[in-house]
Amino acid sequence: MGELAASIAHEVNQPLAAVVANAQACTRWLAANPRNDREARNAVDRIVRDANRASEVIARIRGFLRRDDPDRILLHVADVITEVFDMVRDLADRARVSLQFQARSALDPTFIDRVRMQQIVLNLVMNGIEAMSSVGDRPREMLVEAYDDGNENLVIEIRDSGIGFTPDIADRIFDAFYTTKPSGMGMGLSISRSIVESQGGRLWARVNDDFGATFIFSMPIVRAS
Ligand SMILES: Nc1ncnc2c1ncn2[C@@H]1O[C@H](COP(=O)(O)OP(=O)(O)O)[C@@H](O)[C@H]1O
Ligand SMILES: [Mg+2]
Incomplete structure:
Protein backbone atom coordinates (compact mmCIF):
# COMPACT_ATOMS: atom_id res chain seq x y z
CA MET A 1 0.00 0.00 0.00
CA GLY A 2 2.90 2.30 0.62
CA GLU A 3 3.84 1.62 -2.96
CA LEU A 4 0.36 2.39 -4.21
CA ALA A 5 0.32 5.69 -2.33
CA ALA A 6 3.76 6.58 -3.65
CA SER A 7 2.78 5.86 -7.23
CA ILE A 8 -0.45 7.85 -6.89
CA ALA A 9 1.50 10.81 -5.55
CA HIS A 10 4.02 10.50 -8.35
CA GLU A 11 1.43 10.26 -11.09
CA VAL A 12 -0.54 13.24 -9.83
CA ASN A 13 2.51 15.29 -8.97
CA GLN A 14 4.06 15.21 -12.41
CA PRO A 15 1.22 16.85 -14.34
CA LEU A 16 0.71 19.33 -11.48
CA ALA A 17 4.37 20.36 -11.61
CA ALA A 18 3.97 20.83 -15.37
CA VAL A 19 0.86 22.98 -14.81
CA VAL A 20 2.81 25.26 -12.47
CA ALA A 21 5.74 25.52 -14.89
CA ASN A 22 3.46 26.37 -17.81
CA ALA A 23 1.48 28.89 -15.78
CA GLN A 24 4.75 30.64 -14.91
CA ALA A 25 5.80 30.57 -18.58
CA CYS A 26 2.43 31.98 -19.58
CA THR A 27 2.84 34.87 -17.13
CA ARG A 28 6.25 35.61 -18.65
CA TRP A 29 4.93 35.58 -22.25
CA LEU A 30 2.16 37.98 -21.27
CA ALA A 31 4.58 40.30 -19.47
CA ALA A 32 7.10 40.25 -22.34
CA ASN A 33 7.61 43.33 -24.43
CA PRO A 34 6.15 42.91 -26.99
CA ARG A 35 3.82 40.46 -25.33
CA ASN A 36 3.62 37.07 -27.02
CA ASP A 37 0.02 35.92 -27.20
CA ARG A 38 0.79 32.90 -29.36
CA GLU A 39 3.23 31.40 -26.84
CA ALA A 40 0.93 32.32 -23.98
CA ARG A 41 -1.92 30.44 -25.68
CA ASN A 42 0.34 27.41 -26.24
CA ALA A 43 1.20 27.41 -22.55
CA VAL A 44 -2.49 27.56 -21.63
CA ASP A 45 -3.18 24.61 -23.95
CA ARG A 46 -0.50 22.62 -22.14
CA ILE A 47 -2.00 23.61 -18.77
CA VAL A 48 -5.40 22.29 -19.85
CA ARG A 49 -3.85 19.05 -21.14
CA ASP A 50 -1.86 18.40 -17.95
CA ALA A 51 -4.70 19.34 -15.61
CA ASN A 52 -6.88 16.83 -17.47
CA ARG A 53 -4.17 14.21 -17.06
CA ALA A 54 -4.10 14.78 -13.30
CA SER A 55 -7.86 14.45 -13.03
CA GLU A 56 -7.79 11.26 -15.11
CA VAL A 57 -5.35 9.76 -12.61
CA ILE A 58 -7.72 10.66 -9.76
CA ALA A 59 -10.64 9.15 -11.70
CA ARG A 60 -8.67 5.93 -12.14
CA ILE A 61 -7.91 5.72 -8.41
CA ARG A 62 -11.57 6.31 -7.62
CA GLY A 63 -12.49 3.54 -10.01
CA PHE A 64 -9.98 1.22 -8.40
CA LEU A 65 -11.33 1.90 -4.92
CA ARG A 66 -14.95 1.60 -5.94
CA ARG A 67 -14.49 -1.44 -8.10
CA ASP A 68 -17.01 -3.66 -6.47
CA ASP A 69 -15.99 -7.07 -7.69
CA PRO A 70 -14.09 -8.64 -4.81
CA ASP A 71 -12.20 -11.76 -5.76
CA ARG A 72 -13.23 -14.03 -2.91
CA ILE A 73 -12.01 -17.52 -2.15
CA LEU A 74 -12.68 -19.81 0.79
CA LEU A 75 -9.99 -19.10 3.40
CA HIS A 76 -9.12 -19.28 7.06
CA VAL A 77 -8.68 -15.70 8.23
CA ALA A 78 -5.83 -16.97 10.44
CA ASP A 79 -3.89 -17.90 7.29
CA VAL A 80 -4.30 -14.41 5.85
CA ILE A 81 -3.06 -12.83 9.10
CA THR A 82 -0.11 -15.25 9.23
CA GLU A 83 0.84 -14.28 5.69
CA VAL A 84 0.89 -10.61 6.68
CA PHE A 85 2.98 -11.42 9.76
CA ASP A 86 5.44 -13.25 7.49
CA MET A 87 5.72 -10.12 5.33
CA VAL A 88 6.59 -7.88 8.26
CA ARG A 89 8.51 -10.37 10.42
CA ASP A 90 12.00 -8.99 9.66
CA LEU A 91 10.89 -5.42 10.15
CA ALA A 92 9.13 -6.32 13.41
CA ASP A 93 12.22 -8.17 14.68
CA ARG A 94 14.42 -5.18 13.97
CA ALA A 95 11.87 -2.87 15.65
CA ARG A 96 11.68 -5.30 18.63
CA VAL A 97 7.96 -5.74 18.16
CA SER A 98 6.29 -9.02 19.08
CA LEU A 99 3.56 -10.26 16.75
CA GLN A 100 0.70 -12.32 18.08
CA PHE A 101 -2.49 -13.69 16.57
CA GLN A 102 -5.45 -14.96 18.54
CA ALA A 103 -8.78 -16.32 17.35
CA ARG A 104 -11.30 -15.20 19.98
CA SER A 105 -13.99 -17.54 18.72
CA ALA A 106 -14.05 -20.63 16.56
CA LEU A 107 -13.74 -19.44 12.99
CA ASP A 108 -14.90 -21.39 10.00
CA PRO A 109 -13.27 -20.64 6.67
CA THR A 110 -15.17 -17.88 4.86
CA PHE A 111 -15.04 -16.30 1.44
CA ILE A 112 -12.36 -13.63 1.65
CA ASP A 113 -10.74 -11.35 -0.90
CA ARG A 114 -7.22 -12.35 0.04
CA VAL A 115 -5.28 -9.51 -1.58
CA ARG A 116 -7.55 -6.78 -0.26
CA MET A 117 -7.70 -8.28 3.22
CA GLN A 118 -3.90 -8.44 3.22
CA GLN A 119 -3.65 -4.81 2.11
CA ILE A 120 -5.87 -3.66 4.97
CA VAL A 121 -4.20 -5.76 7.66
CA LEU A 122 -0.72 -4.87 6.37
CA ASN A 123 -1.56 -1.16 6.53
CA LEU A 124 -2.87 -1.41 10.07
CA VAL A 125 0.00 -3.61 11.28
CA MET A 126 2.59 -1.27 9.74
CA ASN A 127 0.92 1.73 11.39
CA GLY A 128 1.00 -0.11 14.72
CA ILE A 129 4.69 -0.94 14.37
CA GLU A 130 5.39 2.69 13.48
CA ALA A 131 3.37 3.89 16.47
CA MET A 132 5.58 1.77 18.75
CA SER A 133 8.93 2.86 17.33
CA SER A 134 9.48 5.53 19.98
CA VAL A 135 8.25 3.39 22.89
CA GLY A 136 11.05 2.44 25.28
CA ASP A 137 9.43 1.94 28.68
CA ARG A 138 7.12 -0.99 27.89
CA PRO A 139 6.94 -4.03 25.65
CA ARG A 140 6.16 -3.33 21.99
CA GLU A 141 3.28 -5.68 21.36
CA MET A 142 1.16 -6.13 18.28
CA LEU A 143 -1.88 -8.31 18.88
CA VAL A 144 -4.28 -9.25 16.11
CA GLU A 145 -7.53 -10.86 17.16
CA ALA A 146 -10.28 -12.25 14.98
CA TYR A 147 -13.78 -13.36 15.89
CA ASP A 148 -17.26 -13.93 14.62
CA ARG A 172 -8.91 13.18 11.10
CA ILE A 173 -6.68 10.11 10.96
CA PHE A 174 -8.94 8.55 8.33
CA ASP A 175 -8.78 11.64 6.10
CA ALA A 176 -6.80 11.27 2.88
CA PHE A 177 -3.34 12.86 3.19
CA TYR A 178 -3.61 13.32 6.96
CA THR A 179 -0.31 12.24 8.50
CA THR A 180 1.73 13.02 11.60
CA LYS A 181 4.84 11.32 10.20
CA PRO A 182 7.70 13.29 8.63
CA SER A 183 7.68 11.12 5.52
CA GLY A 184 4.13 9.78 5.76
CA MET A 185 1.71 9.83 2.87
CA GLY A 186 -1.47 9.80 4.93
CA MET A 187 -3.23 7.49 2.46
CA GLY A 188 -3.13 4.15 4.31
CA LEU A 189 -6.15 4.59 6.56
CA SER A 190 -8.31 6.33 3.98
CA ILE A 191 -7.63 3.68 1.36
CA SER A 192 -8.14 0.87 3.89
CA ARG A 193 -11.46 2.35 4.95
CA SER A 194 -12.55 2.66 1.31
CA ILE A 195 -11.70 -0.98 0.65
CA VAL A 196 -13.55 -2.16 3.78
CA GLU A 197 -16.60 -0.06 2.98
CA SER A 198 -16.66 -1.20 -0.64
CA GLN A 199 -17.20 -4.70 0.76
CA GLY A 200 -20.00 -3.56 3.04
CA GLY A 201 -17.84 -3.39 6.16
CA ARG A 202 -16.68 -0.73 8.62
CA SER A 218 -15.83 -5.70 10.58
CA MET A 219 -16.88 -7.38 7.35
CA PRO A 220 -20.10 -9.20 6.55
CA ILE A 221 -19.38 -12.92 6.43
CA VAL A 222 -19.75 -14.32 2.92
CA ARG A 223 -20.63 -18.01 3.02
CA ALA A 224 -20.94 -18.63 -0.68
CA SER A 225 -19.43 -16.82 -3.64
N1 LIG B 1 -1.66 2.54 15.31
C1 LIG B 1 -1.66 3.89 15.37
N2 LIG B 1 -1.38 4.53 16.53
C2 LIG B 1 -1.39 5.88 16.60
N3 LIG B 1 -1.66 6.69 15.56
C3 LIG B 1 -1.95 6.11 14.37
C4 LIG B 1 -1.95 4.70 14.21
N4 LIG B 1 -2.27 4.42 12.92
C5 LIG B 1 -2.44 5.60 12.32
N5 LIG B 1 -2.23 6.63 13.16
C6 LIG B 1 -2.31 8.07 12.85
O1 LIG B 1 -3.03 8.23 11.64
C7 LIG B 1 -2.24 8.92 10.68
C8 LIG B 1 -2.62 8.46 9.28
O2 LIG B 1 -2.24 7.10 9.05
P1 LIG B 1 -2.11 6.58 7.57
O3 LIG B 1 -3.35 6.96 6.81
O4 LIG B 1 -1.75 5.14 7.60
O5 LIG B 1 -0.93 7.45 6.96
P2 LIG B 1 0.64 7.43 7.33
O6 LIG B 1 0.94 6.10 7.97
O7 LIG B 1 1.32 7.61 6.02
O8 LIG B 1 0.85 8.60 8.25
C9 LIG B 1 -0.81 8.62 11.09
O9 LIG B 1 0.10 9.57 10.60
C10 LIG B 1 -0.93 8.65 12.62
O10 LIG B 1 -0.94 9.98 13.10
MG1 LIG C 1 0.18 4.24 7.32
Missing part, protein backbone atom coordinates in the same frame (compact mmCIF):
# COMPACT_ATOMS: atom_id res chain seq x y z
CA ASP A 149 -19.49 -11.31 16.29
CA GLY A 150 -22.52 -13.61 16.17
CA ASN A 151 -24.19 -11.15 13.81
CA GLU A 152 -22.81 -12.47 10.54
CA ASN A 153 -19.70 -10.29 10.74
CA LEU A 154 -16.07 -11.26 10.81
CA VAL A 155 -14.28 -8.79 13.09
CA ILE A 156 -10.54 -8.19 13.15
CA GLU A 157 -8.87 -6.09 15.83
CA ILE A 158 -5.31 -4.82 15.48
CA ARG A 159 -3.95 -3.66 18.81
CA ASP A 160 -0.60 -2.01 19.55
CA SER A 161 1.12 -0.60 22.63
CA GLY A 162 2.29 2.52 20.82
CA ILE A 163 1.82 6.24 21.34
CA GLY A 164 -1.90 6.20 20.58
CA PHE A 165 -3.63 9.38 19.41
CA THR A 166 -5.45 12.27 21.09
CA PRO A 167 -9.23 12.77 20.80
CA ASP A 168 -8.79 15.92 18.70
CA ILE A 169 -7.22 13.99 15.83
CA ALA A 170 -9.35 10.83 16.15
CA ASP A 171 -11.67 12.03 13.39
CA LEU A 203 -13.28 0.36 9.93
CA TRP A 204 -12.79 2.45 13.07
CA ALA A 205 -10.28 3.07 15.83
CA ARG A 206 -10.05 3.71 19.55
CA VAL A 207 -7.30 4.33 22.03
CA ASN A 208 -6.63 1.60 24.59
CA ASP A 209 -7.25 2.06 28.31
CA ASP A 210 -3.55 1.64 29.06
CA PHE A 211 -1.36 2.36 26.04
CA GLY A 212 -1.63 2.43 22.30
CA ALA A 213 -4.49 2.13 19.87
CA THR A 214 -6.76 -0.55 18.46
CA PHE A 215 -8.01 -0.49 14.89
CA ILE A 216 -11.06 -2.61 14.25
CA PHE A 217 -12.75 -3.67 11.08
